[in-house]
Each structure stands twice: as C-alpha cells, then as structure tokens.
Amino acid sequence: MTKITLKHLRYFEAVALHRHFGHAAEACAISQPALSVQIKELEQILQTTLFERGARNTSLTGFGTEFAPRARAILQGVDELQDMARASKQGIVGRLRIGIIPTIAPYLLPDIITKLMRTNPDIDIQVRETLTSHLINELADGRIDAAIVALPVSEPAFTEVALFDEKFVLVRPEADRAKPTPDRARLTEMKLLLLEEGHCFRDQALSFCATQSDKAREGLDASSLSTLVQMVGAGIGVTLIPEMAVAVETQSARVAVSSFPEPQPTRTVGMIWRKTNPLSTKLLGIADLIRPA
Amino acid sequence: MTKITLKHLRYFEAVALHRHFGHAAEACAISQPALSVQIKELEQILQTTLFERGARNTSLTGFGTEFAPRARAILQGVDELQDMARASKQGIVGRLRIGIIPTIAPYLLPDIITKLMRTNPDIDIQVRETLTSHLINELADGRIDAAIVALPVSEPAFTEVALFDEKFVLVRPEADRAKPTPDRARLTEMKLLLLEEGHCFRDQALSFCATQSDKAREGLDASSLSTLVQMVGAGIGVTLIPEMAVAVETQSARVAVSSFPEPQPTRTVGMIWRKTNPLSTKLLGIADLIRPA
DNA sequence: TTTTTGTCATAGGTTTAAATTATTAATCTG
DNA sequence: CAGATTAATAATTTAAACCTATGACAAAAA
Incomplete structure (x- = not known):
C-alpha cells in the first residue's frame, strides 16, 4: 500500500487550479501522462474520485472540493518549513539556549544580552539559571546550547573557552572597616558565611580559606550572594563574593569591602558547549563577544 | 534542487522521537543507512543541521526543536486527508449539491430531504433553487451534482431520469366555482396569468393553451406560484398551477381549483446529472428514493 | 453522417531516486 | 588498549517516476 506524497498534492493542486490535465502538467514541468498517472494513484490511495x-x-468532484483547501494548507506548511530554515540562518544562531550559574548571572547577563541583541537583533535568547551540575546535565542532553560557568569543568565531551578571571573580595560588617585585611590564614578564625551546597562558589571560597574544614559550621548557608551580604550587614559574620558582584550587592548594605593581598583568590569564568554542537564556530564568536577584554 | 518530501518528514519525526538513527530506522522499517541518507538530504535542502x-x-538542534512540531502538524494534516476520504465514503454520497426549479422546490423538497436524511443520516445536502437554464449551466460546470427539473432537457452530456408526471389544474376566482371547467380552446378567451419569462412552467402552461400567443399580454407576470394564486384570488384573472402546488398555495386564497377534462395538461419532472459524474450509480439510487410511486 | 480536434488514459522503455548489504570511522566503556 | 556502539560512506540492486508514442472517447465541425 503506497502512501500520499507531496508530489501527489502538488499535482492535485495544479489540476484543481487549471481544471485541465495538459495545462497542469505543463505548469508542473512534466508530461501529461506522468501527471495523469500520479492523480490516478492519489485517487486510488484515497479510494475516491477527485476529478x-x-x-x-475537467472539474472537481464534491470530495475534491473539500480536499483542495486542506491540500493547499499542507503544501503551504511545507513551504513555511523552508522559510523557517532560511530565516533561522540569518544572524548568528536564531535561537540561543544559554545556561548561567547564579553567582554570575545577575551581574553578567544584562551585559551579555545587550551585546547579543545589538549585534544580532532577531536572536531569541533563552536563559537558564541553575547550579553547574544541572547545567552540565542539560548541556549533555542538548537542552541548552551553551553554559557560562566557572572553569574547569573537565568534561571530555565539552569545549571550554575562558572568558575572564575574577577576584574574590572580603565583605565585613561596616564596623570592621578600619581593621586590617586578614590574609587567608587569619580568615579561618572568623565566622565565614557561605552559599548552600552545590554552588561552585562555595567550594571556591572554602578552598581559599585553607580550611580543610566543614568544621562545625551550623546551618547558616545562604541561597544567594545577596542574602549573604545582608547577613554580613547584620553582623552575623563575614563572607567572600566575586568582585563583579560588589557594585550590585553592597549598594544598600552596611558592609565594608576589601581586597586581599596577593595571592588574591580568583576563579576563571568560561563558556562551555558540546564539541558536537554544529553551532561550535558560532559559539566561539559569541564567546569573543561576551569577553570584556 | 530537490524538494522536501513527506518521507523526509516522516523519517525526521522518527529520529526526533527515538533520538537514535538505528531505532528510528527500525521503526520506519528501513535500514539505518537509508535513513541517514534521507536525513542528511533534508538537512541539505534546509541548509541547516537538524540533529x-x-x-x-543523538539530539535535536535548536532549529530541529522548532522544526519538529511543524513537521508533525504537516504529517497529521496528511493523515487527516485520508481520514476525510474514508469518512466521505460512508453513506451514499457524503455531500449532495442539488438544484431544483422554483415551481417544484417548495412542494417536493421537504419530502426529498426527509427521505435522504432518513436513509443517510450523515449526508450534507446543499440546495440551489433557480431557473432551469441556470441549473443547466451550474450542472455543466460541476457546481452542482444533480438537478430536478421538467423534462426533457435534451442535453447530450446529461443523464435524464423521470421521477413522476404531474397534472396542471385551473385556478379561478371563488366566484367562478359553479361555472363549467373550460377546455383549452375556451381558455384562450380568459385572462391567463403567468410566471415571469424564464420559468419553464410558463412555457408549459402557454403551450397547453393553444395560444400561439404572447398576444398583447400586459406586464402581469408573477415571480412565484404563490403570487399567481393570490392574484387570481383578487379577481385579476385565472391561472394554471401544478397539481402538487394546490395543497400549499390555495389554502388561504379565495379561489376555486378544477381539473381539466382529457386531454389534461401535464409535465414530466425528472432528475438530471452529468453522465461523467462518478456518482452516477448513486444518483440513480437517489432518484429511486425520491420517486413517489 | 463522417471527419477532425481536444483531452485524458494506457503501454513500453529509460532515467532517476531510494533502498539494501557491506564496510569504514569515530568515540565511548571496561 | 580491545571491544562495543553508532552513524556515515560506498557499491549495488530495486523500485518509482518520467517520457514518448499510441489509443480511446466524446464533442465540434464539415
């Protein structure tokens, strides 16, 4: 049992339009017998007479008359598929599904979006903000196209591109402003507030603090840098935040911010994507665009 | 430049569903290389990567994700075409576009529709009521499937089937009830009211009246039998109407109805359709159904 | 009527497209 | 590194679609 093909529908449409097999065949750039055979086959598939x-x-039968607009709609739908493909190619990508970790997103996203929109007015940007481990899964599954995270990720399936390094700064209560900046050794003596488990920034901060440590830290983990800073402002302890977050987060809090002496704590922020992603080269371009330097 | 085919879309859908070329190929009952080649061709046509x-x-690209629902919609549309064909075949015809002349329609239509609906609950009946000449044109053009008119039509392209004969009766003012029924010769002396030009019934009535005649008849033509009877009731003249119309039209008028002595005037009502109409045999069945005897 | 014309269907042979099997290439997994 | 998995490529076969030529049929013209 043969199936309906678009060829059948295209030929049908031509005959319906011209009401003449010969003229329709000419319009389709085939011979009249070829067209006749195809129409006949279509009628056989449908088990009905169309003309x-x-x-x-030649005229349409009652059924043919009902058939025609649907056939036309299908052919139009197919044309639209092609249009869609063409449209999606102008500009860098068309649609970009990008994931970013929470300790970067609020500070970098406005800039990224602005830049992408400027160079690429029709782009459709979809953002996903969650923990690195989730982003890695979603990237692997093809649910997002790229992710901006702290490097290294060391997944062999991913390409990693560094975007920039960022320093961590110390946030203390306003009252501590005059005190000297502690080095990493002295930090262990202070009450250090951290993000919840799962945030890479938590681990990065911890690793700087020379604490081997999870030493009796009661449940004071915060779910965002913003909360962390507010807690510091309330005098509960001190914390580290990325330099990039300073402007936004310490605006309205009664806290003192200070840089560490060398060696300063840093992390590398980068972009990752599947090596197999066909957009690879374009993603490289996007990385260049985002990179501030 | 090759074009998109439904095969492409069917294969695409399978791969999108299974996210695995081998499994998708199995689902399509073809070999994996065959499917790979077709997908590749589709990607070439679209100038984009889908997977x-x-x-x-294997996973969908961003574009593939947008492409999928549209492809699915198209495939579903095609399936619906087949369903439509199947549905249209149950019952006698599915849709029947039928034309009837005005001097028959009001009296016969209710009966016809009742009968058709009873034997054929899902039928879609479309009625066109106009003059014979118009019906013939519309029939020839395929705009209607059949027509009920007075025979003969004598179009070689049409099949004619007689349905029944109907007599014409004389309608006189109530005051004339006691008078003897005039024969056709005496009719010429009376003021005979007729339908407008174009109605076949006008010609049929005239031809009975032995008038060779269009003799100075002032513009008193009516546009319906109903009007004609009302005019008679008002004492303007006499008229002929088909026997079938008596019950409906003389109900509320102050007129006297009488049959003619032999030879009585009659006409044959029949059904016509294009010989080439594929529904021919079914239309014969419908004629049998309509025929009162 | 007979002939001619217009129009679609059928037939046989050729070309093009699609499928098959077998093989290769690439990349994970153990 | 060896074995397994998966998709791509190659060569060949099979099937579909098309073309030219011809036939059938009905309408129009002679």
Whole structure:
C-alpha cells in the first residue's frame, strides 16, 4: 500500500487550479501522462474520485472540493518549513539556549544580552539559571546550547573557552572597616558565611580559606550572594563574593569591602558547549563577544 | 534542487522521537543507512543541521526543536486527508449539491430531504433553487451534482431520469366555482396569468393553451406560484398551477381549483446529472428514493 | 453522417531516486 | 588498549517516476 506524497498534492493542486490535465502538467514541468498517472494513484490511495473527467472539461468532484483547501494548507506548511530554515540562518544562531550559574548571572547577563541583541537583533535568547551540575546535565542532553560557568569543568565531551578571571573580595560588617585585611590564614578564625551546597562558589571560597574544614559550621548557608551580604550587614559574620558582584550587592548594605593581598583568590569564568554542537564556530564568536577584554 | 518530501518528514519525526538513527530506522522499517541518507538530504535542502550526532546519543538542534512540531502538524494534516476520504465514503454520497426549479422546490423538497436524511443520516445536502437554464449551466460546470427539473432537457452530456408526471389544474376566482371547467380552446378567451419569462412552467402552461400567443399580454407576470394564486384570488384573472402546488398555495386564497377534462395538461419532472459524474450509480439510487410511486 | 480536434488514459522503455548489504570511522566503556 | 556502539560512506540492486508514442472517447465541425 503506497502512501500520499507531496508530489501527489502538488499535482492535485495544479489540476484543481487549471481544471485541465495538459495545462497542469505543463505548469508542473512534466508530461501529461506522468501527471495523469500520479492523480490516478492519489485517487486510488484515497479510494475516491477527485476529478470528474469530461471529454472537454475537467472539474472537481464534491470530495475534491473539500480536499483542495486542506491540500493547499499542507503544501503551504511545507513551504513555511523552508522559510523557517532560511530565516533561522540569518544572524548568528536564531535561537540561543544559554545556561548561567547564579553567582554570575545577575551581574553578567544584562551585559551579555545587550551585546547579543545589538549585534544580532532577531536572536531569541533563552536563559537558564541553575547550579553547574544541572547545567552540565542539560548541556549533555542538548537542552541548552551553551553554559557560562566557572572553569574547569573537565568534561571530555565539552569545549571550554575562558572568558575572564575574577577576584574574590572580603565583605565585613561596616564596623570592621578600619581593621586590617586578614590574609587567608587569619580568615579561618572568623565566622565565614557561605552559599548552600552545590554552588561552585562555595567550594571556591572554602578552598581559599585553607580550611580543610566543614568544621562545625551550623546551618547558616545562604541561597544567594545577596542574602549573604545582608547577613554580613547584620553582623552575623563575614563572607567572600566575586568582585563583579560588589557594585550590585553592597549598594544598600552596611558592609565594608576589601581586597586581599596577593595571592588574591580568583576563579576563571568560561563558556562551555558540546564539541558536537554544529553551532561550535558560532559559539566561539559569541564567546569573543561576551569577553570584556 | 530537490524538494522536501513527506518521507523526509516522516523519517525526521522518527529520529526526533527515538533520538537514535538505528531505532528510528527500525521503526520506519528501513535500514539505518537509508535513513541517514534521507536525513542528511533534508538537512541539505534546509541548509541547516537538524540533529546533533554525538558518539553515543543523538539530539535535536535548536532549529530541529522548532522544526519538529511543524513537521508533525504537516504529517497529521496528511493523515487527516485520508481520514476525510474514508469518512466521505460512508453513506451514499457524503455531500449532495442539488438544484431544483422554483415551481417544484417548495412542494417536493421537504419530502426529498426527509427521505435522504432518513436513509443517510450523515449526508450534507446543499440546495440551489433557480431557473432551469441556470441549473443547466451550474450542472455543466460541476457546481452542482444533480438537478430536478421538467423534462426533457435534451442535453447530450446529461443523464435524464423521470421521477413522476404531474397534472396542471385551473385556478379561478371563488366566484367562478359553479361555472363549467373550460377546455383549452375556451381558455384562450380568459385572462391567463403567468410566471415571469424564464420559468419553464410558463412555457408549459402557454403551450397547453393553444395560444400561439404572447398576444398583447400586459406586464402581469408573477415571480412565484404563490403570487399567481393570490392574484387570481383578487379577481385579476385565472391561472394554471401544478397539481402538487394546490395543497400549499390555495389554502388561504379565495379561489376555486378544477381539473381539466382529457386531454389534461401535464409535465414530466425528472432528475438530471452529468453522465461523467462518478456518482452516477448513486444518483440513480437517489432518484429511486425520491420517486413517489 | 463522417471527419477532425481536444483531452485524458494506457503501454513500453529509460532515467532517476531510494533502498539494501557491506564496510569504514569515530568515540565511548571496561 | 580491545571491544562495543553508532552513524556515515560506498557499491549495488530495486523500485518509482518520467517520457514518448499510441489509443480511446466524446464533442465540434464539415
């Protein structure tokens, strides 16, 4: 049992339009017999007559009349598929599904979006903000196209591109402003507030603090840098935040911010994507665009 | 330049569903290379990548994700075409576009529709009421499937089937009830009211009246039998109407109805359709159904 | 009527497209 | 590194679609 093909529908449409097999065949750039055979086959598939062949004129049957607009709609749908493909190629990508970790997103995203929109007015940007481990899964599954995270990720399936390094700064209560900046050794003596488990920034901060440590830290983990800073402002302890977050987060809090002496704590922020992603080269371009330097 | 085919879309859908070329190929009952080639061709046509082939898993690209629902919609539309064809075949015809002349329609239509609906609950009946000449044109053009008119029509392209004969009766003012029924010769002396030009019934009535005649008849033509009877009731003249119309039209008028002595005037009502109409045999069945005897 | 014309269907042979099997290439997994 | 998994490529076969030529039929013209 053969199936309906678009060829059948295209030929049908031509005959319906011209009401003449010969003219329709010409319009389709094929011979009249070829068209006749195809129409006949379509009628056989449908088990119905579509055209009434008179000796001197051809017309649609009742069923053919109902059939025509649907056939036309299908053909139009197919044309639209092609248009869609063409449209999606102008500009860098068309749609970009990008993931960013929470300790970067609020500070970098406005800038990224602005830059992408400027160079690429029709782009459709979809952002996903969650923990690195989730982003890695979603990237692997093809649910997002790229992710901006702290490097290294060391997944062999991913390409990693560094975007920039960022320093961590110390946030203390306003009252501590005059005190000297502690080095990493002295930090262990202070009450250090951290993000919840799962945030890479938590681990990065901890690793700087020379604490081997999870030493009796009661449940004071915060779910965002913003909360962390507010807690510091309330005098509960001190914390580290990325330099990039300073402007936004310490605006309205009664806290003192200070840089560490060398060796300063840092992390590398980068972009990752599947090596197999066909957009690879374009993603490289996007990385260049985002990179501030 | 090759074009998109439904095969492309069917294969695409399978791969999108299974996210695995081998399994998709199995689902399509073809070999994996055949499917790979077709998908590749589709991607070439669209000038875009639809799938991201990893070494161990396959996923849709961003564009593929947008492409999928449209492809699915098209395939569904095609399936519906087939359903439509199947549905249209149950019952006698599915849709019947029928034309009837005005001097028959009001009296016969209710009966016809009742009968058709009873034997054929899902039928879609479309009625066109106009003059014979118009019906013939519309029939020839395929705009209607059949027509009920007075025979003969004598179009070689049409099949004619007689339905029944109907007599014409004389309608006189109530005051004339006691007078003897005039024969056709005496009719010429009376003021005979007729339908407008174009109605076949006008010609049929005239031809009975032995008038060779269009003799100075002022513009008193009516546009319906109903009007004609009302005019008679008002004492303007006399008229002929088909027997079938008596019950409906003389109900509320102050007129006297009488049959003619032999030879009585009659006409044959019949059904016509294009010989080339594929529904021919079914239309014969419908004629049998309509025929009162 | 007979002939001619217009129009679609059928037939046989050729070309093009699609499928098959077999093989290769690449990349994970153990 | 060896074995397994998965998709791509190659060569060949099979099937579909098309073309030219011809036939059938009905309408129009002679």
